Structures are given as structure tokens and as C-alpha cells.
Amino acid sequence: MKNAYQRKKQPELVRxxxxxxxxxxxxxxxxxxxxxxxxxxxxxxxxxxxxxHFPNKLALLDGLFDELVARFDRSIEEAMxxxxxxxxxFTRAYLTVCFALDREAEAQGWQVLTVxxxxxxxxxxxxxxxxxxxxxxxxxxxxxxxxxxARFAADGVWLADLMQSHDIDASTRAAxxxxxxxxxxx
Amino acid sequence: MKNAYQRKKQPELVRxxxxxxxxxxxxxxxxxxxxxxxxxxxxxxxxxxxxxHFPNKLALLDGLFDELVARFDRSIEEAMxxxxxxxxxFTRAYLTVCFALDREAEAQGWQVLTVxxxxxxxxxxxxxxxxxxxxxxxxxxxxxxxxxxARFAADGVWLADLMQSHDIDASTRAAxxxxxxxxxxx
DNA sequence: ATAAAGATACCGTCTGGACGGTTTGTCAAG
DNA sequence: CTTGACAAACCGTCCAGACGGTATCTTTAT
Numbered sequence: 001m002k003n004a005y006q007r008k009k010q011p012e013l014v015r016x017x018x019x020x021x022x023x024x025x026x027x028x029x030x031x032x033x034x035x036x037x038x039x040x041x042x043x044x045x046x047x048x049x050x051x052x053h054f055p056n057k058l059a060l061l062d063g064l065f066d067e068l069v070a071r072f073d074r075s076i077e078e079a080m081x082x083x084x085x086x087x088x089x090f091t092r093a094y095l096t097v098c099f100a101l102d103r104e105a106e107a108q109g110w111q112v113l114t115v116x117x118x119x120x121x122x123x124x125x126x127x128x129x130x131x132x133x134x135x136x137x138x139x140x141x142x143x144x145x146x147x148x149x150a151r152f153a154a155d156g157v158w159l160a161d162l163m164q165s166h167d168i169d170a171s172t173r174a175a176x177x178x179x180x181x182x183x184x185x186x
Numbered sequence: 187m188k189n190a191y192q193r194k195k196q197p198e199l200v201r202x203x204x205x206x207x208x209x210x211x212x213x214x215x216x217x218x219x220x221x222x223x224x225x226x227x228x229x230x231x232x233x234x235x236x237x238x239h240f241p242n243k244l245a246l247l248d249g250l251f252d253e254l255v256a257r258f259d260r261s262i263e264e265a266m267x268x269x270x271x272x273x274x275x276f277t278r279a280y281l282t283v284c285f286a287l288d289r290e291a292e293a294q295g296w297q298v299l300t301v302x303x304x305x306x307x308x309x310x311x312x313x314x315x316x317x318x319x320x321x322x323x324x325x326x327x328x329x330x331x332x333x334x335x336a337r338f339a340a341d342g343v344w345l346a347d348l349m350q351s352h353d354i355d356a357s358t359r360a361a362x363x364x365x366x367x368x369x370x371x372x
Numbered sequence: 373a374t375a376a377a378g379a380t381a382c383c384g385t386c387t388g389g390a391c392g393g394t395t396t397g398t399c400a401a402g
Numbered sequence: 403c404t405t406g407a408c409a410a411a412c413c414g415t416c417c418a419g420a421c422g423g424t425a426t427c428t429t430t431a432t
Binding site: 175 | 216
Binding site: 051055 | 391392393394396
């Protein structure tokens, strides 16, 4: 990616690249490694170029966050569409997506999200909004204690994945998922 | 705490003070506010003095982390001592402590821990060690899928507390705890 | 018992570098 | 020829850590 003056201009592609790099950096070296210099350099763009797309660092993190939440939300939407039982549908979708996170190539993206989430109070609020929004959307079908419990457990598994602190084997994992899905139907 | 040359030397006390201040700072103003200058000044110690006790910043965070984990571990130990059923004892203790975290005055300390945990890959590994150690200690009594599930759910609740993303009301919370404890006995 | 000889517990300043952000310049496409 | 997409140099600030010093504590030798 040399000589940006000559190369074709592809703002969307560069933007993507910047976000991807930011995600990768924070995953591999921690959120502190996400600096404007590091991100821009690793993306093969000058710092000025980075700041052209994102006016400041917060905007960069926001962009990253938005993209990740959007992807997460879309995955849930898909999982819900494939489920024709109404009761606990959202919870099961949530479970499915959370449990699938470690398999996906994009898993790293969500790891970044978590870190950023906890580190930045500003993003914490945005996540809260998403949760509140989704919770308000399915009060009748997914507000039972069992569903709540299942979703909390999913968060726990997700956290464990993030920390690589448990290394649950696949069969246990599958059994867990099944058990939680059953809970959402009770 | 003026004139450290005259005052009596109390290395342990100063060390504690530094850790406490670091915890308080990160709680009130975010982890970014934990700078050597800020910590040392707020603790009434010079930067040189701080660096005498902790050779670098990472050592300071490590110290903070160690203390918090030790406290957490002690709480679990206590809870286990008060439980005379062997099966799932560790899991119930874990549940109790996690659910109590939002009530405690020290809850804030653990919030700091979590953030640091996720932000610093280095500390992530240390937490992993703790989990592995504890898991290895109770393989017979606490390795059942149900126990695992219960602990994951506790992590989820803890995360929710940390994010203030759910605002579970007290009665639901209590019911959840009871349900999970029952799970540890099955 | 005491004085010398370290060792330990600090203080206060300085520096080198990192980092977020700005500004000015350059090229290419419409 | 204007605007959007970058580059490159630069600025002010902040911060970790180094350094050289000073005061107090502990041990040892006498």
C-alpha cells in the first residue's frame, strides 16, 4: 500500500481497514496499544489520513463500536428469524450468537468490543442503551427469570471465551447451550 | 503527611496507602487517571517514593490486582467455611461472593479490577491462573455442568452490575441466587 | 554500649519519548 | 477548478522512569 497519491482512492476500504486494524491491535496488545500512530501506521495510512476519516480518537472507537454492535444485532436478527417458537425467542437467539462467538473469525472483533466497553464509560452507556432497547422490545416473551438467567450465563461464557480462562471442551459447551435453551422454554 | 524526612518510616503503611489511592483514582476518574504523578501526589508521597515501592507502573497495577484477588479469594474461603455440604461448595461460595459484590463498599474495587483485567493482557493471564488453580482444587465437587453453568451465570450478573446495564431488582436477584444455588446441589 | 557502616525509605528534578491533535501541502477525480 | 482523500511535518502536553540526593533504620565491630 505504498504511494497513496498514486493509488486509487477507496475511502470506504481505507475506513474499513482502519477499523480492522484498530480491532486487531487492541486484541493483541491491549486497548492501550490503540494509538493514532499505531493504527494509522499498521493500516498503511498516515495519521492525517486516519484523522480525515475519524476526527478524533473517540470517533474511531465509536465507529468500531457501532460496527460491532450492528453486526451483533444482525446476527441476533437472523437467529430469531430461524426460530418459530415465540416464547424465549430472543433469548435463544442471544444464546446462539454468544456461544458461536468463539468459532467465528470475527470473534476477535467482539473481544475488542468488550474491552472498549468496560474501559470507556462513554461506550458503556451506549451498550446499556442497546440492552435496554432490546429488553423493551420483547417484554412478553423474554422477561422471565429463566430467560434472564440464561442470558446471564451466556454472558459468562462469553466472558470466559474472552479471557480464555476456562477452555470449555466442545461437548460440555454444547450441553450447556442445550440446557440454557431448554430454560428459555420453561 | 508532611515532611517525610522527619516522620516515622512506615513502609507497609505507605505501600497500602499507594494501593488504596490507585484504586480510588481508577474508580473515580477511570483507569487513565492512574498515573504515577497522580497516585504519588494523592498519597502524599513523592514520585520517587512511589517508584521505590513499585519499580514501575506495571508493578503497581500488579500489586493492586494481587490485593484484590487475595480479598476475593478470602471472601470465598469464608463463604466455604460456612457451608457444610461438600457438593458444589465452591460454586455456592462463588455465587454468594459475586452476588454480594454490588452491595459491598468495596464493590468499586472489583470494578476497577475487571476493567484492568480486560484491558491488560498481562493481568488477564494472572486471572486465568487463579481460575485454573481454583478449578483444579475442587474437581470432584464443583466440576459438574450445573456448577459450571451457575458460575457462568454469576459472572454474567457480575458483568451486568459492572455495566449497570440491567438494574435487576432485589427480589429477582434473590430468586436468581437461590435458583443457582439449587443448581449446584443437583 | 556505642560508633561506624551500610541498608532502607524516602525526596525533588529532569528528560526523553509518546500521543492526540493541527496545519499545510499534494494529488486525483468529478 | 473545486472538492475530497490523503501525506508529512509539527506542536503542546503529559507521563514513565532515571537520577542524585537525604534522612532514618539496622547491623556489626569494637
